[in-house]
Amino acid sequence: MPFIDGDQGSSVTMILYAIDKDWWKGREPFLNLVAAAAQLSSFTHVELAIGEGSGSHGEMVNVLRVFNDAVGVELTNRTGKNPNYQYVQIGCSEKAANAMIGWARRQVGKPFSSTGMARSILWPRVTDGSSFYCAGMHIL
Numbered sequence: 558m559p560f561i562d563g564d565q566g567s568s569v570t571m572i573l574y575a576i577d578k579d580w581w582k583g584r585e586p587f588l589n590l591v592a593a594a595a596q597l598s599s600f601t602h603v604e605l606a607i608g609e610g611s612g613s614h615g616e617m618v619n620v621l622r623v624f625n626d627a628v629g630v631e632l633t634n635r636t637g638k639n640p641n642y643q644y645v646q647i648g649c650s651e652k653a654a655n656a657m658i659g660w661a662r663r664q665v666g667k668p669f670s671s672t673g674m675a676r677s678i679l680w681p682r683v684t685d686g687s688s689f690y691c692a693g694m695h696i697l
Contacts, residue, residue, distance in 0.1 A: 565650070565651040566648060566649075566650065566651065567608050567609050567648075567649055567650060567651040567653070567654035568608070568609060568646050568647060568648050568649060568654070569605055569606065569607050569608075569646070569647050569649055569654065569657065570605070570606040570617065570644050570645065570646045570647070571603060571604075571605060571644065571645040571646075571647070572603065572604040572605065572606060572617075572620065572635065572642055572643075572644055573600050573602070573603055573642065573643045573644070573645070574589075574600065574601055574602035574603070574604075574639075574641055574642055575599040575600050575601070575641055575642075575643060576589050576590065576593050576599050576601055576641070577641055580593075588601075588625070589601040589602070602691050603691050604620050604621060604622040604635070604691065605620070605621045605622075605657075605661075606618070606619060606620045606621075606635065607619040607620075607621060607654055607657045607658050607661060608651075608654040608655075608657075608658060609654075612634050614636075616634045616635060616636045616637065617634060617635045617636075617637055618634050619632055619658055619661070620632065620633050620634060620635045621661040621664075622691065623667075623669055623689045623691050624669060624691075625669040625671060626669070628666075629666060629667050629668040629669050629688070629689075630664045630665055630666060630667045630668075630669075630689055631665055631666075632658075632661055632662065632665060664686075664689070667686075667687065667688055667689060668687075668688045668689075669688065669689065670688035670689055
């Protein structure tokens with residue numbers, strides 16, 4: 558079905574990470590275990606693949622992610638082969654996907670917010686856009 562004004566269809570894919578079912582064997586980072594316990598959920602991380610593009614080896618491109626590392630926010634590629642990830646695809650217009658990619662590119666390099674993530678359990682913050690954590694990565 559065509560979108561309004563002749564816009565072509567696209568999608569975004571939520572990429573959800575769940576802790577390993579054998580988490581007690583020591584392969585999961587401690588922070589993932591704390592996050593899972595605090596949320597009463599096995600999910601500890603989320604990323605967003607924007608658009609329909611694919612890399613030269615079929616990988617997802619334009620994956621918006623933020624980790625607690627020196628990079629912080631980045632757009633990267635994902636193979637989709639890790640069995641601990643689950644995927645939810647949501648349709649959108651190509652215009653909306655392009656707007657999301659533009660916004661994501663402006664966030665690249667911003668730092669991870671440990672404070673924002675830690676307090677989100679009891680008191681979610683509204684970001685000022687200077688830093689993010691994965692589940693707090695929303696458009697201002």
